[in-house]
Amino acid sequence: MSVINSSPYFQLLSMKVLEIGLGYSILEIDLEKKHFQPFDIVHGGVLASVIESVTSWAIFYGIENENDGLTTIDLKLNYLSPAISGKAIATGRQIKLGNTLGYAEGHIENENGKMIAHGTSTLMILSDEAPVADPPFPPKFLE
Numbered sequence: 001m002s003v004i005n006s007s008p009y010f011q012l013l014s015m016k017v018l019e020i021g022l023g024y025s026i027l028e029i030d031l032e033k034k035h036f037q038p039f040d041i042v043h044g045g046v047l048a049s050v051i052e053s054v055t056s057w058a059i060f061y062g063i064e065n066e067n068d069g070l071t072t073i074d075l076k077l078n079y080l081s082p083a084i085s086g087k088a089i090a091t092g093r094q095i096k097l098g099n100t101l102g103y104a105e106g107h108i109e110n111e112n113g114k115m116i117a118h119g120t121s122t123l124m125i126l127s128d129e130a131p132v133a134d135p136p137f138p139p140k141f142l143e
Contacts, residue, residue: 004057013049017057023094025057029108031085042083047108047117051077054092055104055121062097069126070102077119086111100125 005016015029029050037043052075059070092106102123108116 009049013046015050015053020057020061022061023058025054025092027054027057027090027092029088029090031083031088033085040084044077044079047079047083048075048077048119050088050090050108051075051106051117051119052121054090054106055119056123058092058094058104058106059097059102059123062094062102063125065127067128070123071126072121073124074122075119076121077117079117081110081114081116083108083110083116088116095120
C-alpha cells in the first residue's frame with residue numbers, strides 16, 4: 001500500500017488506503033482547509049475523488065490477469081451531508097466483476113460515523129495495461 005499512498009495525487013489530497021482485500025477497500029482522508037470551496041466546506045470534487053479511488057481499489061484485486069489494469073468509465077455520486085474538516089473514512093465494495101467491466105459502490109463517513117457521500121462506479125478492465133509503478137504494485141493475488 002505504500003506505493004499507492006505515496007502517489008502524488010494521494011499525497012496532494014492527504015488520503016491513504018488503510019486496507020485492501022478481495023472485493024473491498026478502506027481509505028482515510030484528512031479533510032483540511034486546502035479542500036474547501038469558497039463557502040468553507042469540502043469541495044464536492046474531493047469527495048468524488050475519494051469515491052472514485054475507493055471503488056477502483058475494491059475492484060483492482062479481483063481482476064484475474066496480473067497484467068490487466070482498469071479505468072473508471074462512470075461515476076455517480078450523491079452528497080448527503082456537508083463535510084467540514086477532520087478525518088473521514090471511505091469504504092468501497094465490489095458489487096460485480098466480469099471479464100470487461102466491474103461495478104462497485106463506496107461511501108464516506110465523517111469521524112462521528114455520519115454518512116457524507118455515497119456513490120457507484122463502473123470500471124473497464126484494460127487488457128495487458130497494468131499500472132506502471134516503481135516499485136511495482138503488490139501482486140493482485142493476495143496471500
